[in-house]
Amino acid sequence: MSVGAYLQLSIAVALATIALKAGAWWFTGSVSLLSDALESLVNLAGAMFALWMVTVASRPPDAEHPYGHHKAEYFSSGFEGILIFAAALGIVWAAVLRLLDPQPLQAVGLGLVLTVAGSVMNGALAFAMLRHARKQRSMALEADARHLFTDVWTSAGVVAGVLAVQATGWLWLDPVTAIAVAINILREGSSLVRRSVDGLMDARLEPEVLRDIDAVLARFRGPAIRFDHVHSRRAGQRRFVDLHLHLPAGWTLDRAAALRNAVEQALMSAVPGLRASIQLLPSDVEAHVDAVDVDETEDRP
Numbered sequence: 001m002s003v004g005a006y007l008q009l010s011i012a013v014a015l016a017t018i019a020l021k022a023g024a025w026w027f028t029g030s031v032s033l034l035s036d037a038l039e040s041l042v043n044l045a046g047a048m049f050a051l052w053m054v055t056v057a058s059r060p061p062d063a064e065h066p067y068g069h070h071k072a073e074y075f076s077s078g079f080e081g082i083l084i085f086a087a088a089l090g091i092v093w094a095a096v097l098r099l100l101d102p103q104p105l106q107a108v109g110l111g112l113v114l115t116v117a118g119s120v121m122n123g124a125l126a127f128a129m130l131r132h133a134r135k136q137r138s139m140a141l142e143a144d145a146r147h148l149f150t151d152v153w154t155s156a157g158v159v160a161g162v163l164a165v166q167a168t169g170w171l172w173l174d175p176v177t178a179i180a181v182a183i184n185i186l187r188e189g190s191s192l193v194r195r196s197v198d199g200l201m202d203a204r205l206e207p208e209v210l211r212d213i214d215a216v217l218a219r220f221r222g223p224a225i226r227f228d229h230v231h232s233r234r235a236g237q238r239r240f241v242d243l244h245l246h247l248p249a250g251w252t253l254d255r256a257a258a259l260r261n262a263v264e265q266a267l268m269s270a271v272p273g274l275r276a277s278i279q280l281l282p283s284d285v286e287a288h289v290d291a292v293d294v295d296e297t298e299d300r301p
């Protein structure tokens with residue numbers, strides 16, 4: 001299944017879950033079940049936005065965006081993080097009102113059956129999506145799957161809370177559970193926002209990928225051939241590396257270009273999705289670079 005197909009499926013599941021959980025809230029009057037339903041609403045909005053952004057990310061490069069549109073995925077996880085904050089505030093608001101005016105719960109058995117049914121659907125989908133997201137390195141899909149998992153855990157907490165209200169008769173436990181759900185949602189939201197900021201700030205490639213790049217360069221290194229100024233960055237599923245290839249000044253341009261081409265081919269076949277920019281320079285000439293002189297393949301343990 002493609003990333004897009006998973007996101008479409010997650011929209012369908014979110015719709016069904018919202019109906020089930022809204023029903024659970026409607027029958028019981030429980031604010032903690034309302035908080036659970038609101039979280040599913042966030043899932044729906046997040047999945048729809050992610051689907052749109054994955055569609056944008058998969059567009060080929062154009063004149064306006066010559067490096068492609070991969071970073072669109074980072075908007076998706078950032079947006080979902082912001083939605084989560086809004087949902088958490090709404091839950092706290094409803095819970096505080098209920099704390100001030102406690103209400104007994106109705107039809108608890110029916111409410112819990114509906115909630116559990118929704119959670120089982122979410123859990124199965126989240127598990128399948130997370131596995132696929134890891135394989136495809138899709139930020140949007142991973143954000144969506146992680147969010148679904150949070151939803152399953154919060155539902156479990158809410159079910160336990162509602163059962164405890166029934167067992168003890170402590171009506172305040174229902175809004176307190178809802179506030180706990182809100183705090184948990186906030187934690188997840190802030191980690192999503194942090195991840196998308198990392199992506200937008202051009203974090204370098206993963207250490208294991210840098211090791212692969214270094215291994216390729218080692219094959220070409222020689223007494224007269226040197227690589228330096230290796231800089232990398234990530235943009236969604238696309239990876240970039242820039243580096244210098246220093247050669248003896250006496251080489252013909254033909255010979256230098258052939259070596260450059262071989263290095264580029266080797267890098268691209270070692271690291272899928274990599275775009276390499278290799279600058280050719282004579283051994284004793286250094287290009288003007290504004291970046292700090294950090295060779296990423298050498299400063300790792």
Ligand SMILES: [Zn+2]
Pocket residue numbers: 228229244246281286287
């Ligand atoms: Zn250099």
